[in-house]
Amino acid sequence: MSSHNAVRPAWMERPRPLTKAAKGVAVAVVLALVLIPFLVIVSTSLASNREVVANGGWVLWPTEPTLRAYRTVLSGGIVTEALGVSVVLTAAGTLFSLACTTFLAYALARPGVFGGKPVLLLILFTFLFPPGMIPAFLLVKGMGMMDTYAALVAPVLINVFNLIVLRGFFQGIPEELYEAARLDGANDWQILWRVVLPLSKAALAVVSLFYAVSYWNAWFHASIYLESDHWPLSQVLRTYVIGGSQIADTGLSEAGQVSAPQTTQMAVLVIATVPILLVYPFLQKYFTKGVLTGAIKS
Amino acid sequence: MSAVTKDRAEIEAVTPSTEPTEGANARKSGRGEKWKRFQRTRLLVLLMVPGLAYFLVFHYGAFIANAVAFKEYVPFDGLWASPWVGTENFSRMFGDPDFWHATWNTLFIAVLQLVFFFPAPLALALLLHSLTSDLLRRFTQSVIYLPHFLSWVVVVALFQQVLGDTGLLNATLSDAGLHTVDIIGNPDAYKPLVVLEVIWKDAGWGTIIFLAALMQVNEQLYEAAAIDGAGPWRRFWHVTLPSIRPIVILLLIMRLGDILSVGFEQMLLQRQSVGPEAGEVLDTFVFWQGIVGGDTGYAAAAGLFKGVVGAALVFTANRIAHRLGEQGVYK
Structure with a gap:
């Protein structure tokens, strides 16, 4: 796959300069459309008050960069707390989801499991009829999970797509390895830990990153299930950046209001985005390995 | 993959099991x-x-x-003790202009998405596939997949920042002595705006599946066509397009089955900025009626209606796929 298109095959005519130029412009435009908004956000968060105010609320390139907005936001107010909530929630949620998904996918990938086929059908059927918002809400309420972090994890514990990706990957492991382990006296639990998981690192990485990203980004459940002093970062972001609530009078920072609202808003935005940017290269590494496309096809 | 599974079932069948x-x-x-x-x-x-x-x-x-x-949901009584009301919630819903308004908005946005958002990843994938520089292609891929991983909160905030009254676009326009455009908070611009957002966020990510399909086109077909004198356009028309047709049809059918969902979080985040007239879709209707308004039974009826229609659409779309000789989503 990597050698594909690396050199122009013999039968292909040399591209005309006009075609080449048109393609180059198209790629440049696409890249600019994606990247410029990021540039605006980061630059504004780093700009000085004076510059932001003078320019009407944004800056394309800060002439006198300062970390003041970040210091304001991270000095122990709402955003700092929410950041902690988000980190813990994402870590715990990903762990639970990954464990339950792996166990279920492994059991469903083994042939001849008692109840395997009906369970698989039961799960695939949920694709056709996803749970409604109101029934799910009543369920969470009825189970006494209001204002608990369990309400943000339990209702989205297993993603069917991730389950199918993992199951497909486990099925691709040669049967001989299972047989050999069994001959060595390993039971199914030991086979999972000693044979299957070590061979599935790529798939596990992709699935756990998918879960982590979705827990990190989720805000809707937090907005309906949690009291505001327990909010994760995404919901704080929603309220203060999109909702337009005045940051100054909400105790965003104990240090008081020292920055133009836009710089702090953009700083929160950057803080919410940085973890995604950090995991992104790892995720990127696996896209090309066909983990996903293979699963999509099945 | 199914062949592998079959083999395994056979192995399982012949292998002497632990129970003699x-x-x-x-x-x-x-x-x-x-x-x-x-x-x-x-x-x-x-x-x-x-x-x-x-x-x-x-x-x-x-x-x-x-x-x-x-039911007529009474919070104090809970779900089971609340009194049954038959189909009253549904008849009320069908007579509610707000409900029809939400349905209309949903369908309108869905059609816009189908026309503008659906082909975007395909076009991008074709562009990427035609790049001869591996490095440039990989770099572009890395950049355009990125927005998919951002939360809708971040995406909406980005758009407000860039397209808002005093944002990047309008400042640039006024610097150039041109008219500024009123996009954010303008009910007339709302529907194109949300489609633009979803294109920005997910068109890049959507290329993955098309690129995979393009990679699988047999190289010899291109070569044979080229030797027969077909230029780039004719090769595209007679080799590329027919080869990726099944995946395009599959995705189109999946989208048709899901047409009543136009992105709940995205819509909920922006509904307020333009009001329900322009911004209400079925999912946000359910949310505002049920969770904000406390009219639980009524909202559940609207949600159930959407769910049943959605399931019927998936089912029908799949039937059509089989009729067309395609694989469909399930067998």
Whole structure:
């Protein structure tokens, strides 16, 4: 796959300069459309008050960069707390989801499991009829999970797509390895830990990153299930950046209001985005390995 | 992949199992056989329990809780003790102009998405595929996949920042002495705006599946066509397009089956900025009626209506796929 298109095959005519130029412009435009908004956000968060105010609320390139907005936001107010909530929630949620998904996918990938086929059908059927918002809400309420972090994890514990990706990957492991382990006296639990998981690192990485990203980004459940002093970062972001609530009078920072609202808003935005940017290269590494496309096809 | 599974089933069938008597009288003692199977795989069954419990409670439990659509929900009494009202919620819904407004907005946005968002990843994938520089292609891929991983909160904030009254676009326009454009908070611009947002966020990510399909086109077909004198355009028309047709049809059908969902979080985040007239879709209607307004039974009825229509659409779309000789989503 990597050698594909690396050199122009013999039968292909040399591209005309006009075609080449048109393609180059198209790629440049696409890249600019994606990247410029990021540039605006980061630059504004780093700009000085004076510059932001003078320019009407944004800056394309800060002439006198300062970390003041970040210091304001991270000095122990709402955003700092929410950041902690988000980190813990994402870590715990990903762990639970990954464990339950792996166990279920492994059991469903083994042939001849008692109840395997009906369970698989039961799960695939949920694709056709996803749970409604109101029934799910009543369920969470009825189970006494209001204002608990369990309400943000339990209702989205297993993603069917991730389950199918993992199951497909486990099925691709040669049967001989299972047989050999069994001959060595390993039971199914030991086979999972000693044979299957070590061979599935790529798939596990992709699935756990998918879960982590979705827990990190989720805000809707937090907005309906949690009291505001327990909010994760995404919901704080929603309220203060999109909702337009005045940051100054909400105790965003104990240090008081020292920055133009836009710089702090953009700083929160950057803080919410940085973890995604950090995991992104790892995720990127696996896209090309066909983990996903293979699963999509099945 | 199915071939592999089949092989494995065969291996399983021929391999002498740990239970020596198994198989001989399998038909006769069906129950005993099942018990043995349970015994043999009990660890795996145990591993299924948490996941199965999740699906039973949060999917099938929610399915049952849909009963509230036929009730007058009284929070104090809870779901089961609330009085039944038959189909009253539904008849009220069908007479509610707000409901029809939400349906209309949903369909309008869905059609816009189908026309502008659906082909975007395909076009991008074709552009990427035609790049001869590996490095440039990889770099572009890395950049355009990125927005998919941002939360809708971030995306909406980005758009406000760039397209708002005093944002990048309008400042640039006024610097150039041109008219500024009123996009954010303008009900007339709302529908194109949300489609633009979804293109920005997910068109890049959508290229993955098309690129995979393009990679699988047999190189020899291109070569043969080229030797026969077909130029780039004719090769594109007669080789590329027919080769990726199945995947395009599959994705189109999946989208048609899901046409009543136009992005709940995205819509909810921006509904306020333009008001319900322009911004309400079915999902946000359910949210505002039920969770904000407390009209639980009524909202559940609207949600159930959407769910049933959605399931019927998936089913129909799949039938059409089979009729067209395509694989469809399920068999």
